[in-house]
Amino acid sequence: MKRWISFILHLAMIVILTSFGSYTVTKKVDYKVPDSLKVEANTEILVLKDSLDSSKDLKIKPPFLGKAYNGFKEALAFKESQGRYSVINTFGYLGKYQFGLSTLSLMGVHDSKNFLNDPALQEKTFETNIARNKWILRRDIKRFNGKRIRGVEITESGILAAAHLAGAGNVKKYLRSYGKNDVADAYGSSISYYIRKFAGYDISRIAQKRNAKV
Template structure:
């Protein structure tokens, strides 16, 4: 009898002690990546024989080659591909200036492999495209050149750089809407950004040409 009483008392002590202990279910912790470890640009995956390091615009700038056409095209090429002729991005855009297959066909180039391996042809295609867009946007260049849209002074070079990015039609919509219809590509570069970044180059050496082709 005493043994049972001792066992019951011992069991009661265990129950009393455990009643003061609270058990909680561990909460799921959402670990946030520090801003210092996040990339601030959309890095393009490129098909290359060797890796190409894409740097942030704020930290890396192209070599300054003046404000004339040569400086304009090299600055734009640096933004598009860091000036590499052999680049193909994840969306299939080709070469130093990142042309799409559709635009190449429009300009008279049907062999994309040959285009990718021919630097002279790439330079000629870019110049032809500038001349073509100059013709398409000639009235808009005349009307909006020197005006300010959302803090950016509109210039011929900015308009043509934006046309290279998004097409002449989207640039027309942007200008007519005074910046409300802003279009960005798959990597986040917008018309307004190109208008600002490539403003102020003198590209009068390239004449406008209707339906320009290679």
């Protein structure tokens, strides 16, 4: 009996010792990024898609993005045309910012072909239209800026982006009806969507101007 007990004890010791097997200790290494690979500056830029229709487009370097005027206009342009100067959409709207002929005429631009072939003129026209809409909507900007309509904060940049989409008159109706009179373009983009999407940009560098002309 003692022999069986001794055998069982020895067998138990063997099982216990072998269960601990070999193991590896992994040392935690703190990897550091080399100084030569660190990015110190804000290098985010707008990259236009490679489906440009004109070599003239390539001469315009996209500015750095941000929440200032450049960021605002480039974000809006990308929504309108993917930033392409030579685009004409199915409804006849022209260029990087998709202007209609009637709006261009109001600002003194009457040659659509020249407009499409002149990126500098398109940029100037966009800036002029912002100044013009700022004047038209000045009271509404003062009244509604910082308030909320249907859960969305109203900002100057959102108002002016919506005016670019639907016209200043329709934006007035939207604001003064507290969102009840919401309209959309033929592609389904609405005033409320533009107010939300383009909110919070600082476009104070563009001064309001009555009857602004290019």
